[in-house]
Amino acid sequence: MNDxxxxxxxxxxxxxxxxAKEITARxxxxxxxxxxxxxTLSLIKSGEHAKGDVFAVARIAGIQAAKKCSDLIPLCHPLMLSKVQVDFEIDSENNRVRIITMCRLAGQTGVEMExxxxxxxxxxxxxxxxxxxDPAMEIGGIKVLEKQGGKSGHWTRG
Incomplete structure (x- = not known):
């Protein structure tokens, strides 16, 4: 048996x-x-970064990326997303930005990859x-936080 x-x-x-899967909100x-x-964080927060509003550009890039997921991940289904949201939380104490994304659709497969x-x-x-x-920046902590819909129902990271 292959899982x-x-x-x-x-x-x-x-x-x-x-x-054969049921269409559900996911x-x-x-x-x-x-x-x-x-x-770097100060430049971003103050809007004084030489490249302008980096959050606005990054938000658009994230939305476009979700829409192109099946072009990037070989076995992902192309999906008709109904909503993509990208939000930022500035954590000044740790000099970092938390990026929170949400994808939604009514369909036959989940949107975790998006x-x-x-x-x-x-x-x-x-x-x-x-x-x-700041060439020494670090990216990390990429993970699914929660998913809803489909046969497996509601799942939240513990």
Whole structure:
């Protein structure tokens, strides 16, 4: 018995057939963190970064990334997302930004990969926009926080 759904009986890569699954409302939340110098965080918070509003650009990049997830992850289904949200929480005490993403749709498969992709690309965009000032930034803590819908129902990270 093979528990990995992306492998067929022969062990070959396989896109899961979701055609028999019920259409349900599905939502997933993910997060990522980017840690930076105090100076870099100050530039972002004050809006004085030479590249302008880095949060606005990173938010758009995250939304676009969620929409392109199936182009990036080989066995992901192309999904008709109904909502993608990217939010930021500034943690001045730890010189980092928490990125929280949410993806939603009514469909036959979950949106965890889209939420993770949005969080990842948002963090990468912040890095790209700030690397000239702070090449030592670190990205980490990328994970699914919660998901709702589908056969497995509601799951929250413990």
């Amino acid at each position: 990995l759904t992306h492998l067929n009986a022969k062990g070959e890569a396989n896109m899961v057939d979701v055609s 939502t997933a939340w993910a997060e990522a963190f980017i840690t930076m110098s105090e100076k 939420a993770l992709t949005a969080a990842s690309v948002t963090a990468l965009t912040l890095f790209d926009m700030c690397k000239a000032v």
